[in-house]
Amino acid sequence: MRTGGAQALGQGSGVMVGPRHLLTVSHVIQWNNDGTAGWVRFTPSYFDGSAPFGVAWAVMTYSKYKVVGPTVDFIEGMYDYVCCVLEHPIGNLTGWMGAKGYTDGWDGGAYWSHIGYPGDLTGGNRPTYQGGIPLDGYWWEFDSHEAMSHYADAWPGQSGGPFFGWWNGESxxxxxxxxxxxxxxxxxxxxxxDLVDLILKARADHP
Incomplete structure (x- = not known):
C-alpha cells in the first residue's frame, strides 16, 4: 500500500474488511490542512512487483483520530487506524476478514497472527507472516479504544498490518x-x- 498527497508519503500494510473496504493505520495517511486525506493506492497480495488482483485507489477515508506520523503519542495509539473506501469492490476477488472488538480478557493469550510488509527484511516488497502472538491491552484504557503492547517482530512498513485470529464456528x-x-x-x-464501529459505518455508508 502506498500513500501520499502532492508527492508520495510512504508505504504501509493493510487488510480488506469488506468488498471495497480497506483497514490500515492512520499515521501513514497524508492528512491535509483542510481535514481531507491524501491518496491511497492498495495492491493486495503485492509480491516483488506483481499485482495478482490489480490495484484499487481510495475514494474516501474514515477515521476516529487523524494521527500524523512519524511518531505516535499516548492518545494517538488508541485510535491509530482508518477504514478506506476503495473505488471498486476488489474484495470480491480477494475476500476479506471480519472484525471484532479487542477485550482485555484476551490479554496474554497467544491467539493472534500478523501479516505485513517490513521494510528491513523484504524492503517492503514481500509480506511476512507471524503466528502465536500474545497482545496485552493497557489496563487503564477502555476496551472501546485501546493500545496493546506486543513483542512480535515489527518494523516500519508493517504499520497497518492486521492482528487477527480464528473463532470456533466461523470459517x-x-x-x-x-x-x-x-x-x-x-x-x-x-x-x-471503536475500530469495529468505524468499519461498520464505512460499509453502511458505502456498501
Missing part, C-alpha cells in the same frame, strides 16, 4: 487490531470496539 478470520508503532522495548497495536 473466516477476524482482525482485532492494526500494527501501530514500535520502539526498542516493545511494539504497539491499536484496536477496540
Amino acid at each position: 473466516w478470520p477476524s482482525v482485532v487490531a492494526t500494527q501501530s508503532s514500535q520502539n526498542s522495548s516493545e511494539n504497539n497495536a491499536s484496536g477496540g470496539q
Whole structure:
C-alpha cells in the first residue's frame, strides 16, 4: 500500500474488511490542512512487483483520530487506524476478514497472527507472516479504544498490518487490531470496539 498527497508519503500494510473496504493505520495517511486525506493506492497480495488482483485507489477515508506520523503519542495509539473506501469492490476477488472488538480478557493469550510488509527484511516488497502472538491491552484504557503492547517482530512498513485470529464456528478470520508503532522495548497495536464501529459505518455508508 502506498500513500501520499502532492508527492508520495510512504508505504504501509493493510487488510480488506469488506468488498471495497480497506483497514490500515492512520499515521501513514497524508492528512491535509483542510481535514481531507491524501491518496491511497492498495495492491493486495503485492509480491516483488506483481499485482495478482490489480490495484484499487481510495475514494474516501474514515477515521476516529487523524494521527500524523512519524511518531505516535499516548492518545494517538488508541485510535491509530482508518477504514478506506476503495473505488471498486476488489474484495470480491480477494475476500476479506471480519472484525471484532479487542477485550482485555484476551490479554496474554497467544491467539493472534500478523501479516505485513517490513521494510528491513523484504524492503517492503514481500509480506511476512507471524503466528502465536500474545497482545496485552493497557489496563487503564477502555476496551472501546485501546493500545496493546506486543513483542512480535515489527518494523516500519508493517504499520497497518492486521492482528487477527480464528473463532470456533466461523470459517473466516477476524482482525482485532492494526500494527501501530514500535520502539526498542516493545511494539504497539491499536484496536477496540471503536475500530469495529468505524468499519461498520464505512460499509453502511458505502456498501
